Amino acid sequence: RGKGAAVQLGWQRANGDVVMLLDGDLRESAAEAEHLLAPVMEDACDMAIAILPSPRQKAGMGLAKGLAHRGIKWLTGFEASAPLSGQRAIRRDLLQKLGKIDKGFGIEVSLTVDALRAGYRIREVPVGFFHRETGNDWRGYSHRGKEFVAIGRTLCTKWWEGKPWLHTP
Template sequence: MERTVSIIIPAWNEAGRIGNTLRELHAIRSGAEAGTPPLWDELLVVDDGSSDDTFSEALPWADRVLVSPVNLGKGAALELGAGHALGGILVFLDADLEASARHLPVLLAPVLSGDADMAVARLPAPKRRGGFGLVKGLARFGIRALSGYSAAAPLSGQRALRREVLSGAPKLARRFGIEVGLTIDAARAGYRIREVEVPFRHRETGRDFRGFCHRGRQFISVGRTLVHKWLFPSRTAP
């Protein structure tokens, strides 16, 4: 089985956090035991139309920083990164994991061992109250209804997968529908999905105006993805 691992990190205005995340990934790579292969082989960052210093913060640490002049959205950014990645195993991580990125080996283990075709991280409960679970509930319901798979972490963006899982699916859903669409495609195709508890931590949104706006955009993106997967299962979701 192909064991070359490419990490792909989409980033939009993450200058304050992405440097810490990338440094942590390098620390665990270089900290591998003598005589063992490195945990990962390639690190790509997709600067998705950032207006801050995301590019300059990522440049010293990434093998390549791909730049979009405009904000394409998470799904399109990941698709861009996957198209340039060399690995047979792809890892999707968020840019704001910072020190918790050290737990990557837990996520990678099921795919490296051959126990799963796609591993999805189940994160710890948030430290502060966020939304009311509407987006997560919609995602869970839609995935189960359209593929038969019951997802505990339907919105998790921290994933490791064999490239063929991505290559055999329709193009990735745009924006916040990416995770839901990818899970549906993988389950429909019969790939083995395993959800694993990983103590990743990232920026949390609260019950404020900004948080509700974020979750509103999520809800719309997930809804649109589900509708497209229902009506046009072989076509690209928006």
């Protein structure tokens, strides 16, 4: 059912006041999650988003990340350094207020836009996570292409939702 559905099910079944979203391929660097958790636990923000170190090898053309960055800025005014980072610490009440989240690869953009629109505080935090990187091969370009389409769909949906006069009967 997709990444977003898995995240939705996971946070609903998790316990605690703060939910951590971490990729399964972080390996030993997952221990760095404490740096992501700290600002939320200290009430410096409601959602902390990890800024990962620069990749060892540049992959792709930056289209998906650029679309996400510009779309978030256009819809909310927030200048995201890591618009596609899936590594997040989020207050449970934020997730409960937002309710259902995006089903696909647009989940990060959707969470960011919805949280900002609802008045929640977001902080981006440099964290030394390392994970498997997509390459400059067919699989990498295919993945990023699907991601680009999903981000575009999410941004269009968020734009539409932000126009209340379009929804009145």
